[in-house]
Amino acid sequence: MTTEHRTDTPRPGTGDGTGDAAGVLVVGAGPTGLLLAGDLAAAGVPVTVLERRAPGHGNLSRAFGVHARTLELLDARGLADELVATGHRLRGLRLFRRLSLDLAELPSRFPYLLITPQYEVERLLERRARAAGVRFEHGAEVLAVRQDGDGVALDVRDADGTVTTRRAAYAVGTDGHRSAVRTALGLPFPGRSVIRSIVLADVRLAEPPEGLLTVNGTGDAFAFIAPFGDGWYRVMCWDRAGERADGEPVGLDEVRDITRRALGTDHGMAEARWLSRFHSDERQVPVYRTGRVFLAGDAAHVHSPAGGQGMNTGLQDAANLGWKLAAVARGRAADALLDTYQAERHPVGGMVLRSSGGIIRLAMAHNPAQRAFRDLVSLAVGHLPPLRRRAMGAITGIGIAYPAPRGAHPLTGERAPDLPLREGRLYEALRAGRFVLVSPAGEEDGPGDPRAVPATRADGGRTTLLVRPDGYIAWAADGAGPGPRDAALTEWVGAA
Secondary structure: OOOOEEEOOOOOOOOOOOOOOOOEEEEOOOHHHHHHHHHHHHOOOOEEEEEOOOOOOOOOOOOOEEOHHHHHHHHOOOOHHHHHOOOEEEOEEEEOOOEEEEHHHOOOOOOOEEEOOHHHHHHHHHHHHHHOOOEEEEOOEEEEEEEEOOEEEEEEEOOOOOEEEEEEOEEEEOOOOOOHHHHHHOOOOOEEEEEEEEEEEEEEEOOOOOOOEEEEEEOOEEEEEEEOOOOOEEEEEEEHHHOOOOOOOOOHHHHHHHHHHHHOOOOOEEEEEEEEEEEEEEEEOOOOEEOOEEEOHHHOEEOOOOOOOHHHHHHHHHHHHHHHHHHHHOOOOOHHHHHHHHHHHHHHHHHHHHHHHHHHHHHOOOOHHHHHHHHHHHHHHHHOHHHHHHHHHHHHOOOOOOOOOOOOOOOOOOEOOOOEEOOEEHHHHHHHOOOEEEEOOOOOOOOOOOOOEEEEEOOOOOEEEEEOOOOEEEEEEEOOOHHHHHHHHHHHHOOO
16 A cells, blocks of 8 residues: 655644644643643644544553642642542552651642542543643654754654644654654663563452552562552562563462562452553653754653652643743743753653662662661651651652752742632632732732732742742742842743
8 A cells, every 4th residue: 555645734823633833743642741732722822732542542551649749730720629539649658668758748738649540630631631722633653853943844644544744833742751753853762671570450459558558679579559549459569580571461360479478468469450561661861852842751751660750750841841832932932941941850850760760779679788778768768857858859749949040049949839829829820821920918019010920928928939830939039129020020921
């Protein structure tokens, strides 16, 4: 059969299925791509999502945990409360039998780990994206990426085998660890396989653990258990001496045996509704931006599943990139703003590789010296509050901050807490998708500056904050007058 190639040049602003010359093509309809597409469309940027899989594809996703920082970002989009209703709240994490982390200590509206399947996250994000006007093309496989000073062209093979060209101002690859966009750009994906033959299972337990996420490794066995809250439990386990090819079938007896050796009990494991096997890599692309093309989520970084940070890091990538790309695409910010995506998110990806890798290596410790070191680390983190806060901040995303210019206020670059406002809460104000200017009570300037959502603190704080759409503090000052506030707005949002 001969493959037809057709080039479609869409009219700017049409938003038809071939893309939009003034818009953005997002490749991949997983959580990262869906959040990004929804943010762009909500900001008025035409978006088309290209997804290789057919609509209604089965979702056997490995992700199931949504951390506090991600819930805050979903709260800023009006989705968090609905998502929380679908899952089970874990108030604590238990690692290596000796270390328990109380998530109630988190300074967040969401002091817990939400256990809910990835498809629930995708369902809400896709609904939001479609409501904002995002167009979806399924059965669309990216073959090549070309770009010039005016835009990006993607050669795409459609479900019927026809190859066409989609054009847009920008493109973002959110298409997973085997990213076609990354491959087409010729970018390396350095790293290595950390664990082979990890087994996943969703099972029922006759004697479940006490409501905590449980992780431990002993000898050659490692196991992890977390409740979904509906009577089913996710088990992830690994046998150092019994590694097999990814395609080999998994039996419930294998899961029972590994879990029993790692945890001392299989908790009365019975009835599996899903069994799978995979391997875990640690990899990160050197650059997240190549001209007009960006990478986010698993297309940019993959790491061990320890800590449940994979999907969460991708969603936070999207929240960081979305408002910046919208501002530049709509001519409201200079192109240099897009370089801050690499500067801010690439170090975070590296940090997640290190933290998740550290957890999995401690869990897999098998000789006496390694186990003694694990016990020492567990003791230190459990008994020293600064170490405990740092560990929880890294795992949950609450502790992530971005670099600030020399001489900036200490709060610059920090995550903004959900401050009480006269008008409600800060993360409710962020639902407008714009900067929020938070002034102390009594220091408001008349009707407010139209370049940012005006808000007044109701917590008695005296610091003025300019909060970015992704919930990070762009600028802060104590006792600032109209002049400094106007300069900060001009720097970040443009002239009035």
